[in-house]
Structure formats: structure tokens, C-alpha cells
Amino acid sequence: MVDAQTMVHAFSEAGYRLTGPRVALAKLIAAQGGHFTAEALLAESQRRRLGLGRATIFRSLDVLAGLGLVERLDLPSGEHAFVACEPAHHHHIVCSVCGRAEEVGDHGLRALATAVERSTGFSVDTHRLELYGTCPACQKRRPS
Amino acid sequence: MVDAQTMVHAFSEAGYRLTGPRVALAKLIAAQGGHFTAEALLAESQRRRLGLGRATIFRSLDVLAGLGLVERLDLPSGEHAFVACEPAHHHHIVCSVCGRAEEVGDHGLRALATAVERSTGFSVDTHRLELYGTCPACQKRRPS
């Protein structure tokens, strides 16, 4: 998780203006537990009367994604969601019960990519790995 | 790659009716080299005057995805695409130059999932891995 402060700093550090809407959005994102959709942020901002426009939310999310503070992910349902995260290479595991997301290190994926390069002849540029499962808390609460 | 025959059989085998539109669509899919979007199929079917409706294409694609003969994938651009493939667990590597997709075996991903389970406490249900790179042919044609 990343707090609002960090995001706010990142904005100005990268040469973007530090505007009210951006600060409000940073707080909103920091308040989200796990992954969230643009639509959810929009709804929440309306509920709180923050007056953020749809376009502003999408634009800021784009900027944050560019800065690596937020990552797009595609849920199995096909929805597009986001998670707040540190700007380093990693992947996420998403709890399908509560939606909480956690960062996951490399764990040998790099080796896997190399193995694939060798066996297919492709050169691998990027990859996306998303894991879905149940987090410890939800396992305890509802042992399936 | 999967040929039209296989898909056609799979339809009837699974208890679906073997209709003209479905056969036409199967051929269309088999003719696609790599990944393709629903929109591309629609456009192609119009070009060939096959008279397939938008809804029909989406519905059949859903069915095929359910049968595992086609897999949804999300391109880095955010587009939703599909690839024809064998109904077994595997992943894809997609060439970002020509769009050709190839199937990739497990290569130790299972072990990675276990490592993640151990380190996070999550229990992993599913995952999606997509690799993007350049295929041998495109590397040769345009050595970057």
C-alpha cells in the first residue's frame, strides 16, 4: 500500500501541478483497501461531494499509472481495475473474496521467461502475471 | 492452432446445435493467424458477406471460451482479444509486432504459485500469465 503523501509528492516531483483534485484523489485511492475500479472512485467521490469529474479521475489514474504508483489489472470477470503499489517490478495476488491485493516478488518468473525464450525462440519484452486466490483472513473466516 | 473441424465437432459434442453461422465463424477463427478481436471477426464477416450479427459473434465466442477452444486475453493496450487454442492449461506468448500467438507450457509456474502461497499465506486458485515479445520471424525481419 502507498499513502496519499507519497502520491502527492510523486506528482510534483514528476513536474505535474499539485492541484486540489489530485490531492483529493490520492486520498481516495489511499483509502481503498485493495483493488478498485475507476467507477468505484467516481461513485465514492460523488458520495463525498468532492466534485471530481469523470474525466479528471481517468486522467489522473493514467498519470499515476505512468508513474508506476498504480497498476492496471484485469480481473477474471473482464473488468478493469487498479491497485496502488510501489513503483518496482512485481506482480499482484488478488483475493477473490475481499478484493484485497498484495504485492508479490519475482519468485523465479525471470527464469521462466528465459526458459520460454529458449523453447519458443521469441524474445520476451514484457509479461503480466496476476494471481487470484483467497487471503489468509478470508480463509479463516470462511474455510471452504 | 486449431482447425475449423475441431471447433465444429466440439460444438455438437457439447450438445450445441451445429448451425451455419457457427460453422462460418469457426472457419473465420481458424483463418486468423494469431490473436484477434471480436471486432475484427465482425469486420471480416461483413467483408465476406457472411451476414453474422454482432450478437452472434459475441455469443459464439463465449461458448467457445467456455469449451476452452478459445481464450480471452488482455493486450497491454487494454483491448480484449482472443486466441484459438487447445483446451489444456497453458499460457500464451504474443508477438507484439505481428500479433501471432503461441502456446507456452507450464515451465515451473506451478512451483512459483506454491512459493507465493507459502510466502503470502494466500491460497492460489487461478492465475493468468501473458507474455509479450517478438517472434523469431519478426526478429529476423526487423532486428531491433
Next chain:
DNA sequence: GGCTTATTGCGACTCAGTCTCGATAGTGCT
């Protein structure tokens, strides 16, 4: 051939995300 019902195509509809544009407000300078 006739019956049943899954499937189709059409067109209206929804919903996420983008675009345009005039208004607003950071930021840097004086």
C-alpha cells in the same frame, strides 16, 4: 413433413472511457 425449441439477426440499449472546450487555478516572476 411437421413440431419443438435453440439459435439467429436486428436494433435499441448500456456503460466505460475519451474528447472538446470554455472556465479555473497552480506556479513562477516581479
Next chain:
DNA sequence: AGCACTATCGAGACTGAGTCGCAATAAGCC
């Protein structure tokens, strides 16, 4: 503080993917 410059904003129109409802059609079965 006051000012100018311009990035950014909000509202709402717009777009394009995907879905839905329904009457017409055509598989599969007798």
C-alpha cells in the same frame, strides 16, 4: 501581493464495445 502563462479542471457530448429483448428462422427429432 499582483500578474501572466498555461496546465488542469468539470460538464457534457460522443464513441465503441458488449448486452439484451424479441420476433423470425432453422436444427434436430419424431
